[in-house]
Amino acid sequence: AGGNDAAAEGACQPSDVRLVGQVRNESNPYEASWLAGGDAYAKSVGLTQERLTYDGDSTKQQEQISQLLAGDTKCLVMNVLPNGDSDTAPIVKGADQAGAYLVTQWNKPADLNPADHATWISHITYNGVESGQQIGDALATAIGGTGGIIALQGILDTAAAKDRFAGLQASLKKNTGVQLLDQQAANFSRAEALTVTKTLLTKHGNHVKGIWAANDDMALGALEALQQQGLAGKVAVVGIDAVPDAVKAVQGGTMTATVSSDGAWQGGIGLAIGYCVATGKLAVKDIAAANRAFFAEQFLITKDNAADFVEPKTNPADFECANVFNRVAGPLT
Amino acid sequence: MSVPALEVRGLVKHYPGVKALDGVDLVVRQNEVLGLAGENGAGKSTLLKALVGLVTPDAGEICVRGEPVKLRSVVDAADHGIGMVFQEQSLVPNLTAAENIVLGSEGAAVRRGVYRWDTMRRLAQEQLDKIGSDIDPLARTDTLTFADRQMVEIAKVLRIEERSQHPPVIILDEPTSVLESKEIDTLFAQIRRLREFASVIFVSHRLDEVLDVCDRVTVLRGGQSAGEVAAAGAEPRELHRMMIGSTGSDDHYHENAAEPVTAGEPRLSVRGLSGKTFHDIDLDVAAGEIVAIVGVHGSGREDVCRALFGAEPTTAGEIRMDGKKIDLPGTRAACAAGIGYVPAERKIEGMVGPMSVAENMTLTKQKARCNGPFVAPRKQAGLVDRWIERLSIRTPGRDTAIGRLSGGNQQKVVLARWLVGGDIRLLLLDHPTRGLDIGARSEVYRLMRELAASGVATVLLADSLEEAIGMADRILVMNDGRVAAEVACPSGGKPSPLDLVKEMV
């Protein structure tokens, strides 16, 4: 580790800072809100965010990063969603060499830690095991503690998919009356979830009392499938992400629960942390170890509290340098 | 006399490095069959393509019934009543015969883009009736025999009658080169019938045919008109002289003096060879011997030939070269055993059009142009140039794409492919003179003789019975996939064509 200690000092003029947000694409609501959050934050400090999208293509992400780092990196701040765990290491290495400020989110291998690096300031994620379990429990309650459920998994080789499924398994251990009838990958995709759900519904017929989906997109696909099979309202559905449509569905009672991950906040907070360090308002060495890699606060959203989440509430105060770690729920485990 | 149906004056067409047409004049009278003769590359096809709008001439004039016209496309030409049956067949294999016949001028058969199959069938039927063909108009074209497809072509070209009020001009570019003699007779009957209401231009390298069916013959030489003769009473030799500018040798087939080596092990020995279309074939060919196989379409002789080269699966039997058994199929084994094959379908199977003469010539015997595993450009150049000269192949150079040569010269390159290695022991020639002019053919015959004299065994599927009789030492007659007869054919004691025909049917 090590890296460029001078850069870690942070002596950039606010106007020299270059803010870059990179996500997979602009064509899903969650990531679109991330970029919008980044734009809003940049505007609040009188800058603009450069948006990069890589189509969920790992190689393209790396290519963009190395091209980016080949330019002017003196006051570069990057808020990056690595495509998968494996994509984090090269990004970190590149940022290290170039002395660019980096915040990563969602994906990183367990043995790679910001604390060992000078300009990789922080890694932010949500606790997938916890959320997977929370919605599992909510589902169990919704079906009255007994009955069969099916699970829709995300892209199998992502940490999010695996953690969330591990959470479901933990929940199943607790709720012994609930039986996992079947589990299939629907790759975080609404369309795939639709077909897979239909097939599983015919396979297991009315044994299916609930559907556990590793994200809201799939949950929404499952809802469509239920509607088409004439089962709308008869089978409970849970998801994760709190995308607006899902929150509305929870509010309206067609979905049982989802878990908040706040895209707009994620898009802003990464830039904010980087900006604070780059301009010297925050020193890397002063950041508590627990804040270098943390789970962000998340909330189980059910009918009771759904109304609070219909509008994502990002408060400009959240992005002030003193508050950037306000949503830390705990260190990464 | 009435105005000529078609008149061409001073037509010129240049290609890079070649003057294909160099001021050609041509007159086609009404209701006559005009023969067009000339060596390979004399410019016949180019001239004809200009007449149907496929080639834009650089200079000169085309007049239809006295009116000068500019023909820009096949449709243009058809509107003027000119239609052509191309040197290579041009039907869409996966359409029905009826569709092919009306293709491009469907008329009432297609209304607002919608097919009326009954009308189409009727229209096609009418065309087929004109030429007395009994083909089912709704048969898929690729299920028809070659001769039937030729009929479809003619029926199709006759559709131009519907487009122009005037009697049509029908152009037939080498229509007989792939037909059997019986089919040729039918075709000639058709041509004579056509003459009643149309003018016909007929091209063939078989001069006797030309004189037989035509009223008048125009000869092209080097892109220019070299003269014309009335067919009645004219001799092939006379035509030939006009084509090449001197008298050709009379001994067309270059009768051989040397006897084949019949003693000892035969070069090729085939026992009980069977496949899908042939059964239980026994065949011996001695070194230096030429054996012709004759038979009608469907007799299976092409397939036997391909099987010997490993290009067609066999179900039983064995093949020995000089006593050594060879493992077929797979053309590699055959090549390694010194067997060479010249396929009939030159354009598809014989040559690789976009590749150069040099590459085509050395494709098989790579060793001949390599030092060790590496291509030696000098060695290749020397080798190729030597063979270009030896076979007098007319080409701008060894790096010219073979597709740009005339048919005869292409064929020579394909033949040379097997000779450049100097290790050829058995040649399988499937219609090696198809499409060649009389001079080129004579050269191929001479080459065959030379090779035979040097000990190469040859199996020949001849273009005509005469060719088989002229060239072969022995003739196998095949019928229905089996060897029906074997006829000795020594020089001095040649059988008559009739003797063979008896066995063929």
Place this chain on the structure above:
Amino acid sequence: MSIPVALEPAVLQKKTRAAGRLTGYMPIIALAALVAALTVADPGFLTQRSLTAASRTAAPLIVLAAGATLVVLCGGIDLSIAALASLSTVLLALWLPDLGGLATPVVILVAAVIGVVQGAAHVLLRIPSFIVTLGGLSILSAVALVVSGAGTVRVVDDSAVKWLDLYVGGYVPMSFMVAVVVVALIALVLKVTPLHSWISATGYSESAARLAGTPVDLVKIGAFCVSGACAGLAAVMLVSRQFSGGPTMADNLLLPAVAAIVVGGTAITGGHGSVWRSLAGALVVTLLRVGLPIVGVPSAYEQILYGVIIVVAVALTLDRSRVSIIK
């Protein structure tokens, strides 16, 4: 029966020799034009560091495209290259701890063998290469998913592949050098041996090639073998860059690789083309992939521009005098 009647392509007649030569340089011209356009859009783009980064980025794509070019020249297509490269990254990451430096050649060998198996299936079972390799794609992906346990395999000690991440003379990325050497090597071998004749003959007219005794089947299997080996090498480059292997790591390189081949001007129908063209094509595609977003083209417009530019680039580079019918 449906012998293509020699319709002289009008272009051919008009084209002078000089113009003919020009088409050979078209891929380079397209590349230069693209760099110029990007520089105009963002003057900061044309720097040495930026070019160095782009060439490093392009390396795996060059290698993938070069290998698959051989299959395309033979008239086929290899859709499995990216999936095979992904699988190879997993295998390499799994084997590096045990095999060390030996892992690289072993993985390339395994990839080559997988190429041979697909080639043999295509040739022996007579299934179109499109289908064989599409099937291969899904099978190899499944295998990669299973052997990796559906996750990324981290490479902790990357010393055995680190050399690929060095710079020659401080500027030229080693992986780019290797890619160029591979291209040069393939081109050289084709040029000085009969292979070039065999491959072109197979691509232009398989039946004629076969009847001329060309070892068509072997040539095709060989092409798939090289294509596989190149996928393996591309995987090594990716691992050296990513410090890990993943079951979907290279999957998204399939269409860019095919695009590189076609943008280079190699005829997708076979016969005409070269690996050098694919090198230029891969650089064009890479610049489009990374250049457009970096110079600030918004994502949606980037995709539209990518589509337009790639079509125009092919329109420029394809030498139509060699192929009369474009399908």
Place this chain on the structure above:
Amino acid sequence: MTAGVTAAPRRRTRRGAAFRDAGPPVALVVIFGIFAALSPQFRSVDNVQNIVDAAAVLAVVTCGITFVLMMGSIDLSAAGVMGAAALTVSLLVANNRNDNDFGLLGILVAVLLGCAFGCLSGLALVLLKVPSFMATLGVSAAGLGVATLLFAGVQPNISDSMLKGWAIERFLGFSCLTWIAAACVLVGWLVQRYTRLGRYAFAIGGAEEVLTLSGVRVKPYKIAVFALAGAFYGLGGVMVTSQLGAGLVQAGDGYDFSAITAAVVGGTLLTGGRGGVLHSAVGVLLVMVLTNGLVQVGVSPYWQGGVEGLIVVAAVAAAVIPQRRRNQVVK
């Protein structure tokens, strides 16, 4: 004029379905039989309905691609065109993003947009002489770009009751979408058999140069075929929107390769000139039976893709066995 010749008695040649076409239907029956034997749920009426319903979109897309493949060209634009059509339709019918409520007209516009994208592919092929592989790949990228522009960050959900109803309402046990797909197959078949466009597409795949020699201007037909295919993709995008209740940029993800696979499995040759809409319909069913069957018999999700690939290759291999000819060229 013509000296009338007495019509000779007609020879009849065998017409109709050929043995060589039997492979895919037989494979379909065999694979169906195997799954039916392995899994009782698989052979339930519900599941058969489910399979057919699930096949609807793929059938429509494959219908379009079949015409392109018949010409010997290829089309990879489905994903982009479907995405663009999905966003277009979801923003034109009643939805949560704007006040539009154009109903059927909106659907028509989306289909026409698909048609226009198809035209672009055709024009690039015919005028710029860019091979269809590349032209359509470019058009696909452009389509995704347009879709992303329209998406603009907020998921458009549709509330149009007719469009939503297509996926939900049933007639004779099948969803409306399935009937729409069946109608598309029928239309496709009629176009293929009874129109100049269809027959010329077939002929272009058989021998394009011959058409030119016969004075047929091929270019307009090629463009028209791509436009027709584009219209089918556009409709496919609309159908996906109906199923998902929302306009997704990814609506067409994967349909390009699945449709080609289905067409080829059904016996349409990539080299053109063979096969057709009915062949493709069989191919679609085969692919859907496979996907569904593998889930029903409980093959691990890790392996499903691989097993499917293997079976597709095996099915094609089995289907080509009776067609092997001497010296056959397989590309």
